[in-house]
Amino acid sequence: EIVLTQSPGxxxxxxxxxxxxxxxxxxxxxxxYLAWYQQKPGQAPRLxxxxxxxxxxxxxxxxxxxxxxxxxxxxxxxxxxxxxxxYYCQQYGSSRLTFGPGTKVDIK
Amino acid sequence: EVQLxxxxxxxxxxxxxxxxxxxxxxxxxxxYSMNWVRQAPxxxxxxxxxxxxxxxxxxxxDSVKGRFTISRDNAKNSLYLQMNSLRAEDTAxxxxxxxxxxxxxxxxxxxxxxxxxxxxx
Numbered sequence: 001e002i003v004l005t006q007s008p009g010x011x012x013x014x015x016x017x018x019x020x021x022x023x024x025x026x027x028x029x030x031x032x033y034l035a036w037y038q039q040k041p042g043q044a045p046r047l048x049x050x051x052x053x054x055x056x057x058x059x060x061x062x063x064x065x066x067x068x069x070x071x072x073x074x075x076x077x078x079x080x081x082x083x084x085x086x087y088y089c090q091q092y093g094s095s096r097l098t099f100g101p102g103t104k105v106d107i108k
Numbered sequence: 109e110v111q112l113x114x115x116x117x118x119x120x121x122x123x124x125x126x127x128x129x130x131x132x133x134x135x136x137x138x139x140y141s142m143n144w145v146r147q148a149p150x151x152x153x154x155x156x157x158x159x160x161x162x163x164x165x166x167x168x169x170d171s172v173k174g175r176f177t178i179s180r181d182n183a184k185n186s187l188y189l190q191m192n193s194l195r196a197e198d199t200a201x202x203x204x205x206x207x208x209x210x211x212x213x214x215x216x217x218x219x220x221x222x223x224x225x226x227x228x229x
Contacts, residue, residue, distance in 0.1 A: 092213070
């Protein structure tokens with residue numbers, strides 16, 4: 001079973017700053033099978049990135065994904081007030097899904 | 109507009125059973141694999157189960173295998189999760205989510221609002 005680790009656990013930044021979130025897999029993951037989600041309090045998660053780097057419908061271009069193998073990154077180029085939330089990476093393998101523990105991006 | 113609406117959550121005693129439903133609309137339900145994902149209070153996301161479009165392929169997380177059963181009725185545009193032998197650690201918000209197998213890769217592109225299951229005596 002592939003285990004996903006996310007770092008940092010919490011990222012404290014100010015609006016306008018750049019956020020870099022890391023997701024590391026315990027073994028190699030096909031880039032096609034790595035996705036990122038955003039979740040705000042009291043809301044369902046929202047798909048941001050799939051296939052490691054493709055933005056989902058309606059996602060602003062300040063969100064970008066990159067990486068391959070075991071190391072993946074979600075970058076938010078300039079934080080907007082609505083971007084402060086928890087972010088999860090997720091891999092899809094053998095028809096099963098695994099989520100990382102999440103990174104909370106909060107206001108500094 | 110794609111909509112997923114869960115129902116059936118509530119308070120149940122340990123060892124009890126509950127059946128969750130997810131009503132889908134706004135898309136061709138029979139063309140998509142569907143998933144249940146849960147989130148314990150204050151915790152992260154945990155995938156529970158998935159079912160292919162025609163129910164041919166069904167998968168479970170080890171934590172629920174043998175206790176939970178996923179099913180769907182394409183004629184009714186509905187997804188179900190039968191939960192038996194419930195434990196305190198099954199307490200969570202349960203979300204149904206659609207899996208989109210895009211050319212670039214799969215993702216859970218639509219989610220319901222969730223239904224809370226509380227297992228407590």
